[in-house]
Amino acid sequence: MSVEEKKIFLASPRGFCAGVERAIEIVEISLKLFGAPLYVHHQIVHNRHVVEKFSSRGVIFVDSIEEVPDVAHVIFSAHGVSPQIKIRSIEKKLEIIDATCPLVTKVHLEAIKYSQDGFHILLIGHKNHAETIGTFGEAPDKIHIIENCRDIESMEFPPDTKLAYLTQTTLSISDAKDLITALKIKFPQIQSTGSTGICYATTNRQEAAAKIAQEVDVVFVIGSQNSSNSNRLKELAEYLGKPAYLIDDESNIYPDWISGNIRKIGVTAGASAPEELVTRTVNRLRNEFQFTEIEEMKIKEENIVFKLPQELLRSAQFEHRKRT
Ligand code: SF4
Structure with a gap:
């Protein structure tokens, strides 16, 4: 089989969802407004690269609200927090910025x-x-x-x-x-709101991953080990009978995974994985392993955008007025 026949199928939609985009933008704006150190309760999104980049700019991720000094600014991650943590934050007189996905x-x-x-x-x-x-x-x-x-x-x-x-x-x-x-x-009497709480992004990424999994010999899911939706994409590909690997980035790929008869690779990314990591993965597969043909399989357009929190917008406007 010729080298030209080695192909990458890219799932679409993949990667960042509206809730993750919003959470990351909230940290960016907060860094500009309030400076470092800036505290975030839990990882803002479950992605090692995102967390490491923010850490290097003075963002401190904590797993307990007690680790945040009184009166500091604290951001709640996209995953949300319990009311007990909100109450404790108020007791500690923290300035709360809520990045919980709507x-x-x-x-x-x-x-x-x-x-x-x-x-x-x-x-x-x-x-x-x-x-x-x-x-x-x-x-x-x-x-x-x-x-x-x-x-x-x-x-x-x-x-x-x-x-x-x-x-x-x-x-x-x-x-x-x-x-x-x-x-x-x-429990035949059980009620529901009529739909599951599984969000649009999870649904779309699973449907897109299922489509590429049917076409390929192996699937790479870009995402961190603690990312729930990324793990579900890997399991889905395995359920469909394909070997699947959850990788943080291109450096995690072992050549053995794509040797022998592997001719078609599927690539997708969890909702918290930046597109830059997809590009890097595709580049390595193309340059080092000669998977030169690339096809994106889009099953759906996504154009959902969530509004930023009012309190953050007010602070941004206030700062803007102070400077002008
Ligand atoms: S995966 Fe779904 S619930 Fe989670 S942040 Fe994204 S849109 Fe929100």
């Missing part, structure tokens, strides 16, 4: 509404994921986290209990569907 906030609001209406909420998500921890905090005595079918099997409620389910935004669509089906069978 689609995560939507899930929080649904959890609050259901709990106020007397429902127990079955939250499908990963127990240790920042987003699920934050949502759980909205009603810890009413929310029950479900990770798998075993959790559903072991769960019991009296038949007249009002139940509703919600989901983390970055789950596998098919796993969530299976769990929702199991919930409906076990």
Whole structure:
């Protein structure tokens, strides 16, 4: 087979979603307005490169609000925080800038509404994921986290209990569907808002990854190990029978992965992975391994943009007026 036949299929949409774009812009603007050190509760988005770049510019990422000095500026990451962290931030007189993705906030609001209406909420998500921890905090005595079918099997409620389910935004669509089906069978009275909480970006990236996975011999997912939606893309490609690797960047590629009969490589990126890393990966595959043909397989246009937080816009306007 000739060298020219080696080909890369690029999934589209891939990479940054509107929530990640917004969170990163919030840190950029805050750095300009307030300077370093600037504190961010949790990684602003789950990507090593993004976090390292901001760290080098004086952003300090903390996993506990207690690590932030009183009266400092603190940004809440795109994954959202529990009300307990908000309360503690107010007690510490912190200047809060909330970069929670509006689609995560939507899930929080649904959890609050259901709990106020007397429902127990079955939250499908990963127990240790920042987003699920934050949502759980909205009603810890009413929310029950479900990770798998075993959790559903072991769960019991009296038949007249009002139940509703919600989901983390970055789950596998098919796993969530299976769990929702199991919930409906076990608890026929269970209610929902009509759609899962899985966001548009997660859905589109999984559909695009599934399309390229059908065409290729191996799939590379660019994203960090702690990125939930990136891990789901890798699992999806594997489920479709293709070897798949989650890589932070092009330097993680082992030549063995693409030796022998590998002629077609699929490349996608999780919602928190910068496009620059896709370019670098494609360049290495092209220059070092002669995958010279490139085809983008676009399944959908994305043009969603989320507004910046009002408090940040007000601060920016205030600073602008001071200078002019
Ligand atoms: S993956 Fe979805 S929920 Fe998460 S930041 Fe992006 S748009 Fe928001």
